[in-house]
């Protein structure tokens with residue numbers, strides 16, 4: 587039998603990461619934050635002096651294939667360097683979106699993502715988990731929320747970390763990122779045909795987590 591996977595895809599700041607991590611915790615499953623892979627790849631490229639554009643696609647893909655990335659106790663390391671905070675800035679998100687539009691880079695990260703599928707199961711968070719990486723997953727959720735809600739969520743996250751932010755700029759940034767992610771040729775952001783859509787605009791985290799768990803139970 588296949589190792590179970592729950593895919594949670596959706597646009598920027600829809601709450602996917604929080605919901606996916608909580609579902610994984612409740613089920614005792616592993617958790618794949620695929621966005622972090624793109625964020626780290628972008629960071630590694632810039633540190634290697636590679637501009638993130640089509641001219642450097644193959645060099646960046648080569649880098650991605652041998653990325654010395656390590657996830658340990660909730661922290662993320664690139665080589666020996668703890669990059670957990672460096673990859674969470676808005677700029678790092680925008681760079682990740684640019685690097686993720688390069689087809690060779692996406693291909694280079696496939697094996698790394700598949701390696702997360704281990705017993706007793708996996709919750710995978712991203713844009714193409716259900717459409718491309720784990721097409722046979724028994725549960726695919728497309729978690730979305732209005733742009734206003736998402737901008738507010740991101741704003742509160744940043745303020746709580748003591749980072750100043752402007753809500754209108756955040757909204758413009760996330761809409762730009764969504765447009766790039768949805769219109770790219772390879773693995774565009776869109777719900778899988780068999781995905782269940784969950785609108786997180788007016789749900790608490792607990793309600794969203796419970797809905798995903800209910801859907802998962804229905805499938806057992």
Ligand code: C5P
Pocket residue numbers: 598599620621622624625679682683684686687711712713714715763767
């Ligand atoms: O989810 P997160 O904001 O960390 O993702 C950063 C960027 O990485 C996204 O805007 C998207 O462009 C890209 N990404 C992707 N495919 C995934 C996960 C993230 O293209 N599975």
